[in-house]
Each structure stands twice: as C-alpha cells, then as structure tokens.
Amino acid sequence: MKILIVEDEPDMRHSLVQSLEEEKYLIETASDYDSALEKIGVYDYDCILLDISLPDGNGLDLLRELKKQNKAEGVIIVSAKDSLDDKIKGLDLGADDYLPKPFHMAELHARVKAVFRRRKLDGHQSAQLGNVTLDLPSRTVTVAGTELVLNRKEYDILLYLLTNKDRLVQKTSLAEHVWGDYIDEADSFEFIYSQIKNLRKKLRDAQAEIEIQSIYGIGYKLHLP
Amino acid sequence: MKLLHYTSLWFLVALFLILLVWAGSFYFIMLDEIYDSIDDGLENQKALIIQKAALDSAILGRADFDESNYQIRKIPADLAFSYRDTYRDTLMYMQVEEDYEPVRLLTTAFEHQGEYYELRVITSMVEEDDLIEDLLYSLLALFLGIIASMVILNNLLLKKIWQPFYQLLDRLRNFRLDDPKPFDATDSKIEEFRLLDTSLQKLLERNVQTFNEQKQFIENAAHELQTPLAISLNKLELMVNQPMDEEQLALAASVMDNLERLIRLNKSLLLLSRINNQQYAGEEEIALNAVVKKVLHDFSDQADYKNIHLILEEKGTIKAKMNPDLAHILVVNLLKNAIVHNRPEGEVHVIIEDQALAVFNTGKPEALDAKKIFERFYKQGSNGSSTGLGLAIVKAITDLYGFGISYRFDERHRFRVEFKP
Numbered sequence: 001m002k003i004l005i006v007e008d009e010p011d012m013r014h015s016l017v018q019s020l021e022e023e024k025y026l027i028e029t030a031s032d033y034d035s036a037l038e039k040i041g042v043y044d045y046d047c048i049l050l051d052i053s054l055p056d057g058n059g060l061d062l063l064r065e066l067k068k069q070n071k072a073e074g075v076i077i078v079s080a081k082d083s084l085d086d087k088i089k090g091l092d093l094g095a096d097d098y099l100p101k102p103f104h105m106a107e108l109h110a111r112v113k114a115v116f117r118r119r120k121l122d123g124h125q126s127a128q129l130g131n132v133t134l135d136l137p138s139r140t141v142t143v144a145g146t147e148l149v150l151n152r153k154e155y156d157i158l159l160y161l162l163t164n165k166d167r168l169v170q171k172t173s174l175a176e177h178v179w180g181d182y183i184d185e186a187d188s189f190e191f192i193y194s195q196i197k198n199l200r201k202k203l204r205d206a207q208a209e210i211e212i213q214s215i216y217g218i219g220y221k222l223h224l225p
Numbered sequence: 226m227k228l229l230h231y232t233s234l235w236f237l238v239a240l241f242l243i244l245l246v247w248a249g250s251f252y253f254i255m256l257d258e259i260y261d262s263i264d265d266g267l268e269n270q271k272a273l274i275i276q277k278a279a280l281d282s283a284i285l286g287r288a289d290f291d292e293s294n295y296q297i298r299k300i301p302a303d304l305a306f307s308y309r310d311t312y313r314d315t316l317m318y319m320q321v322e323e324d325y326e327p328v329r330l331l332t333t334a335f336e337h338q339g340e341y342y343e344l345r346v347i348t349s350m351v352e353e354d355d356l357i358e359d360l361l362y363s364l365l366a367l368f369l370g371i372i373a374s375m376v377i378l379n380n381l382l383l384k385k386i387w388q389p390f391y392q393l394l395d396r397l398r399n400f401r402l403d404d405p406k407p408f409d410a411t412d413s414k415i416e417e418f419r420l421l422d423t424s425l426q427k428l429l430e431r432n433v434q435t436f437n438e439q440k441q442f443i444e445n446a447a448h449e450l451q452t453p454l455a456i457s458l459n460k461l462e463l464m465v466n467q468p469m470d471e472e473q474l475a476l477a478a479s480v481m482d483n484l485e486r487l488i489r490l491n492k493s494l495l496l497l498s499r500i501n502n503q504q505y506a507g508e509e510e511i512a513l514n515a516v517v518k519k520v521l522h523d524f525s526d527q528a529d530y531k532n533i534h535l536i537l538e539e540k541g542t543i544k545a546k547m548n549p550d551l552a553h554i555l556v557v558n559l560l561k562n563a564i565v566h567n568r569p570e571g572e573v574h575v576i577i578e579d580q581a582l583a584v585f586n587t588g589k590p591e592a593l594d595a596k597k598i599f600e601r602f603y604k605q606g607s608n609g610s611s612t613g614l615g616l617a618i619v620k621a622i623t624d625l626y627g628f629g630i631s632y633r634f635d636e637r638h639r640f641r642v643e644f645k646p
Contacts, residue, residue, distance in 0.1 A: 009452055015459040080451035084505070084550070102455030102488050105462045153526065168465050172485050180523055191530030217478030218465055 001116060002026045004045040006036040006062065007078070008054050012101075016049065019105045020112070022167070033057030040066060047074045047115050049108075050095070052086055060086065063093045074115050078103075104173035106164040113163050127162050130209030130224045134159055143206040153178055154199045161212060161222035170219040196220060228387070229379050240371060248364050252357065260329070263348055264312050267331040270295070270346050271310075275335050278342075285342060290317075295346045300334065305341035308334035314350065326350070389413035393422060403501070405433045440502055447495035454488050486612075493614040496554070497601070500621040505548040513543035513552060513644065514577055520556045521575065528564055534572040541579030545644040547626050555622045558615040559584050559640055565611065566638075574637070583641040592634035599630070 003025050007013040010031070017027050028043070030036035033056045040048070040062070048066070052059030059077065066072040072094030079086055080101040087098045096115050099108065117125060117136065127134045131144040139155055141148045150158065156178045161169055171192050200212050213221045226234075274295055278284055287297050310333045316325040327350040334343050389412070400406070413419055461484065465477050499505065521535055528535050545552065563573045563586035571587035597603045599620035602613040619642075623630040629643035 011456045101451045102458045
C-alpha cells in the first residue's frame, strides 16, 4: 500500500508519517506543490493525503491534474480551512474524502482504510483479529465461526477499534466517529463507557480472544492479549 | 418630545411672559396718555367756561351738573387761594347707562368781579375694566395668532430647514453595522448639516471597516489556530501510544482533555464567525420535523445514559428556507443545550407546532438571565467542558434568517424558535 502525503507543515508531516508507518504502509512525502506534481507524474499511489493550502499553489489544482491523469481516486483532502466550498469542490473533482484539521489519528486511519476498502485494495471486505471477524458489506460479526449479534453502535465501535487495533483510541475520537461530531461536550463521554461495557460483556460471553482495554482517562485500546 | 414641539413650547412660554410684561406696560402707558389727553380737554373746558362766565354771569349760579358738564359755586376768598387745579376720578350716575360710571373731575377756583368761585368740570372717562377687557381680548387674539403662525411656520419652514437632519436621523436609525447600505450625503445648504453629515459618514465608514476587520480577524485567527492545534493533538496521540506509566498517562489525559476543549472552542468560534460572515449560502426548503427527529435519535444514547426522558410532540409542521447544515446545527445546539444542562432523571420535551419549535427541559430550578443567555461565553453554573457558545450559535442562525427566538422559565426552561416559511 503506497501513500503520498502532501503537507507543507514539517511537524504535521512527521506525525502523519510516523503514525501511518505503524501500519506498514509505504510512505512518500511532498512538502510543496511542485514536488507533489512531480511525484504524481512519475508514480502511482493507492492513497494521497492532500493538504490544499500549499505555499506555492492550491491543492485543488493538484487534484485537477490528478483527475486529468485519472488518478484522483483515493485522494483524501486534509485541510485546515474546513471550508464548505473547498469540500464540495474537492469531492466534485473526484476526491474520495475530506478531513478537516484538527483530526484524530484514529479517524485518519479509519478513513485511509475505508479508501483502500472502497478501491478493493485489501483484497477482502472483512476485518479480523484473533477469532473475531467482521464482514463489512453485511455488517455481521462472527466469533470462531459463530455469529455474534451486536447493535449498530456496538458494531461501529468494534469496527473503529479494530481498524485502530493496538492503538490507543481516544474517547472523543470514538464518540465523534460513532455518534457524530456534534456530541462534543466532555461530560457526555461517560455514556460511551456503558456502551463499551456492554460490548465487552458480549465479546466475553462469546469467548472472543480480543480484549478492549481501558486506558486511564484517555480512551480504549483493542488488542489480542 | 420632538425637537419642533420643544422649541415651540419654549417660544410660547417666553412669548407669553414677554407679552404679559408688554401688555402691562402698554396698559399703563396707554392709560397715562388717555388721562393726559382728558385732563388737557378738561383744562381747555375750564378756560372756555371762565371765558363764558365773563360774558354771561348767569352761568355762575349753575350749582348742579344737570345737562351740562360743570358746576360753579361761590366760595370765600381765603378758601379760593388754597385751591390748586386737582384732577381726580369719581363715579357719577349716568342716565343712559343707569349706573354709576367713572368720570374725570377737575376742581379749580376762579375770580369773577371780585367774587371767588369754585368750578368743577367733568368729562366721561374711559371705563378701565372695559379697557382691560379689550386689551385682554386683543392680547389673547394676538397670542393665538402668534401660536397659529408659529405652528404654521414650524410645519412649513422649520420642517423644511430641518429636513436634512431628519433624513439623517432616519438613515441612522436604519443603519446596521453588519449590513451597511451606502450612506448618501444629504443635499443641504446649511453648513452645520453638511458637516454633521460628512462627520457621520466618516465615523460610520470607520466603524464598518473596524467591524469587518474584527469579523475577519476572528475567522483568520481561528483558521490559523487549526494547524498548531492539529499538530499538538497528533503529537500527543503519538506520545500516549508509547509505553507510559499511570502518572504520565494521567498528565497526558489532562493535557489532551484541555487541548480537545480548545479545539471544540475554536471550531465553535469558526462556525459562529462563518455564520456571521454569511458564508453559509445555498438555501433549501427544509422540513424541520425530520431534522428534529433525526437529531433526537442521535442524542438518544446520551439521554438514556443520563436517564433523561426525550419526548417529542408533533402538533404541526415546520418548513423553512435555509441552509441544510445550519438547520441541523440549530436543532443540534438547541437539543444539546437541553440535554447537557439537565438533571439526571430529567426530561426534554420537544413540541413542534406550525412554524415553531419549543424545547422544554428540566434543570436548575431557577430562571436564567434571558438577556445574557444568548451571549457568547455566557455560562451558567460551572460546567467546565461547555464552550458557552451553543446558544450564541443558535442565536446567530436565527438572526441570519430573521427567525424569532425566546427564552422563558416556568418551572422548566423553555426555548422557542419561530421559523419563517
């Protein structure tokens, strides 16, 4: 899986590289319009993270170029401007997704994986860890071949945590992903705990090998003990 | 009180006093002049009578006024020498008027062939009460005449003169900083008005400019903050994924909570300034009933957790022409407010009427400051995680579309939005 990160802020770029490399992706970076243009002319990428405000040009122009070359698929626009206009223009130009800064890394991972899934680059439409398998098109979960019935929210939580397995997922990130980003009052996050508790119980009852670990004050981590 | 009326009133009071003084002096000067003239007449008559007496001594025996206007009687010489001409007012019965009328009486003495006589001559007098009455009536007429002229002058002349001023007032009243219409100069010959006009114009231009810069500043500042906030958040995320002990994690959690609060605040500020800067174009006909139902459903988990009862009562339908995102944001913030500032086991009662949405919620059993509740950063209580911008966002959206919003407390808190179709 080959990813190009077009981002002019060095700190931001380094964080993205560091986080995405954990997933064993092949990462290349470009810090400005010209070098990005050069790279997309020469190589093919499975996913491009594109910051649209670059010092020497507009990322949307880069997107136009990509579209001309039929390579716009798999582009995730990353923008600090969070402007509706840019979002609509970007998606019209064939970008896959639009992620306004600031975002949680877990969310970025989920979006990148969604791009790969949509482009069927994963080869399979399921996520699996230990004896737990999530079939994405049918939204069903099986534990050691037996179906585990989860409600919609529980499924979304499990998929998000599984997408970010072994990574600490903040409760804010989880809440925004599952309940939408307007659930933003910190005192509301307590209710996530009750959902996690239910999910844990169901997994335990089904003798799943995976475990959802609570990390003090921050969030949850799904792993195979 | 209007300027015109105010000046008129002062004019009238001043005029009344001036006229009063003037009428008084006029009356006395007039009276003095009349007496002077009458007394001259009496003196003339005296001379004529004395002349006549020299020719016709028969009149010397006229002891009564009768049909004529004098009487003569003999007096001793020594008394006669003490006489001076005296004029005085007295009353005399008048046949015609059948009443005592004031007369002017001249008493004098003269000598005829060694004898001394006293002569009393009268002439009829101005009736003072009549004079005062006449004077009063004419003054009243004058006063009324002046008032009438003033009203007419005010209405015609002053109004015309002050017209640029009233035009200016009118334009000022309709002036809105967030929607400035071009402020045309009034065409006036009067220098002060022209000066007022240009000064105001400059002042308003500066204000509009400052206002726009301010608006732009908030938006730019919020934008500029996004990148460093993103970097901080992501670095922190990378950090907490490293092995850490519990103490370090607790510190990181606290930093992260506050950082996320900052991010939420920044997002809300950006949203607010975008609404104010009218960057949400694209109005559609929105069926608010569906939006309310969806948002209520989205909040159901959160409400369940706090054991808050969500009740929806659909008595009518709401349709509004607005941006779909803003419609959603409006409903979300209204309901979020009702849920967050609620008590456990509380209740949120949503009533959809025709073109109006009312949200009732239990909570603190006291009314909030209705004037401040929609202000930015107004926080009731000490909910540290609240940005204090939710209701300001609601207000900004209702203002943008000219919807009405009101707050009332009657055991429960009630927010009501009236939509325009």
